[in-house]
Amino acid sequence: MATDIATKELHKPIDVAEYLFRRLHEVGVRSVHGVPGDYNLVALDYLPKCGLSWVGNCNELNAGYAADGYARINGISAMVTTFGVGELSALNAIAGSFSEFVPVVHIVGQPNTKSQKDGMLLHHTLGNGDFNVFARMSGGISCAMGRLNETHEVATQIDNAIRECWLRSRPVYISLPTDMVVKKIEGQRLETPLDLSLPPNDPEKEDYVVDVVLKYLHGAKNPVIVVDACAIRHRVLDEVHDLMEASGLPTFVAPMGKGAVNETHKNYGGVYAGTGSNPGVREQVESSDLILSIGAIKSDFNTTGFTYHIGQLNTIDFHSNYVRVRYSEYPDINMKGVLRKVIQKMGKINAQPVKPLSNALPDTEKGSSDQTITHAWLWPSVGQWLKENDIIITETGTANFGIWDTRFPKGATAISQVLWGSIGYSVGACQGAALAAKELGNRRTVLFVGDGSLQLTVQELSTMIRNKLNPIVFVICNDGYTIERFIHGWDAGYNDIQPWDVKSLPVVFGAKDQYKGYRVKTRDELTKLFADKEFNSVPYLQLVELHMPRDDAPSALKMTAESAAARNKKK
Incomplete structure (x- = not known):
């Protein structure tokens, strides 16, 4: 009652x-x-x-x-x-x-x-x-x-x-x-709708921090911007874009920050990841006398094994709950309001030119008659094929590191799990991302996953089929857990997998007419596929077996794996 x-x-x-x-x-x-x-x-x-x-x-x-x-x-x-x-x-x-x-x-x-x-x-x-x-x-x-x-x-x-x-x-x-x-x-x-707005910063404190930031920014001779994942997660990309535009400063992203900025912008300089950086990037970032670091997550895989060589004395860190200017930390202040006021009050600053970035093949691959699909050839070629607003998902392993060498088109979004690094994550994430893309306007969704990682979560191909999703799934077939091989156990049985007939997997999960699979083993075959209009129009789920050498990997992965192996051996 x-x-x-x-x-x-x-x-x-x-x-x-x-x-x-x-x-x-x-x-x-x-x-x-x-x-x-x-x-x-x-x-x-x-x-x-x-x-x-x-x-x-x-x-x-x-x-x-x-x-x-x-x-x-x-x-x-x-x-x-x-x-x-x-x-x-x-x-x-x-x-x-x-x-x-x-x-x-x-x-x-x-x-x-x-x-x-x-x-x-x-x-x-x-x-x-x-x-x-x-x-x-x-x-x-x-x-x-x-x-x-x-x-x-x-x-x-x-x-x-x-x-x-x-x-x-x-x-x-x-x-x-x-x-x-x-x-x-x-x-x-x-x-009454939920109030999802950020609590405003204390105005007096915010103004003080802005003045401190501007003092060092105006005094710097060659400042740069480095953008990372938390700029994306904490929704300050509008501020990042406006800062990049208003300042004219060379702007770089960390691996976890891929897709945070327009990579076709004249100020964009590439991926900064310590020794694994894009060519010329490390030199420009590490010689800078002031780095505006926005939303940094300085984990091992995000820094090529902790190979950042930038001192805190030359860095201003912007985060969701504090700002650190050199060695002085200002807690309980959100970067969104600070960045917006910095943009408004900035005035003229010293902005050095940045080397334009393209998807040109490296000199070692230009004019090569070798038909083997290598990482050095693949990732710039992927960059030439991608379209504006694509969603690009890469699995922990060769794809996560290889994508550093791809310059994205405007509006592209990157999804990876560089910090947590759970093998198999990308297949499930692809299903979720493709569904969100369909609901929001059907942006093209592209996944690059290794044959080893695929085996952990392959069932989500079934969920994609059931929900009529249409991602393009590239499965890098290189005979097992490549990133683990580079860390330890090159020929060990625990890094091997049972080879699958990957191209036929969607059929097992019930795909009928609305599916197409490909098996690609040469550069010419992949180039032809990239030019195929039906393939590019993503009419339904498409899966590509991409055969690559077992012993090939992006150079950044090799360096990171060496660092991880060395740490694992430390007593």
Whole structure:
């Protein structure tokens, strides 16, 4: 009876699940990834009435990778798993999203609240009556937790979790017990959109930091800009573009920052990654007397094995929650407002010219009669083939490092997992990115994945087919785990794989007329394919077996692998 009275007091009663899914729709989510399970089935019934589609992945790990890829294109994503067995299977992917600042809302269907309070011996539990153990596991890889156990705080918890997910660009965890799905809460709150705006910086503090930045910027003789992943994740690309345009400064990206700036711009100078940098880039960056470093993540694979040679004395670091000017750190200040004021107050500064970057083949490959597809030949050739606004996904391994040598066309977006580096990530991420691209206007989605990595998550080809997605998937067939071989165990059996008939895999997953596969072994064959109009129009899923030598790899990968091997041997 108490519930009925409480419901009558509501102005616009709405079920908890509907409230949650309508909030997700409000912030831009249109498709929800995941795997059904008995603790989330009733909640999933609410998706269609909230304008959301169910993707239906082959397993929870892949669903997490896909949600990550979807979020990188769409801005935010959501996935649903079931208690225990489902949510734990997704944790590797969620940890990757946390590591790389990707906003994913992870919703977990749980047993009803009474069963939890009574400590019942239910399936998917550890058999010890502890229903909080799995949520605690997610606590360290979530920036906010929403435990929807009490109706009076459900709406606040949902709103707070989604807001934190967006603002901090990291995963959040929301638990939804089965009995709470249909409980009534106040729906009138939905009439007020969530406030997703960044809290403004303290004006006096912001002005002071801007003045300090400008002091060093005006005093510098050859300043440069280096842009990295957190500039993308924390949504300051408009500021980066305007800074690049207004200043005329040579602008470079770190590997994780690929796609952050217009690489056809006259100021763009290439990828800076220490000793693995594009030709001429290392010299210009490291000889600079002031580096404006925006959103840096200085991890081993992002710096070619920690081979950055730039001192903090010559660096200004801009981040989402602090700015560091040389050795002075200013906490609790967001780079967005600081960068905007720097642009407004900049005036004239010293801007040196930058060497134009192109997709020309290296001298060693020009005029070569060799038909072997090498990395030195492939990646500039890919750059010549890519189109404006393409989404390019590269797997940890040869592709991740090779793409450094590709100059992107305008509007291109790069997806990779350089920091977390979970093998197989890119196949799931491709499904999510291709779905987001389809919803937002059908941008072309291109994946480069190794034959070893493909074997971890190949089932997501099935999800692509089921959802009528049309990415181009290049599978680099080089006989196993190449990046691991370069680190250790060149001829070891653990770096070998069972060769597959890769081209035929989509047929196994049910692809019929709407699929085409290719097997490419020579440069002429790939050049011909790149010129094929039907291939380029991406009418449906296309998969290309790209055969390359087992012992070939981009030079940056070789250097990074040597560094990793040396660190692994240290006592």
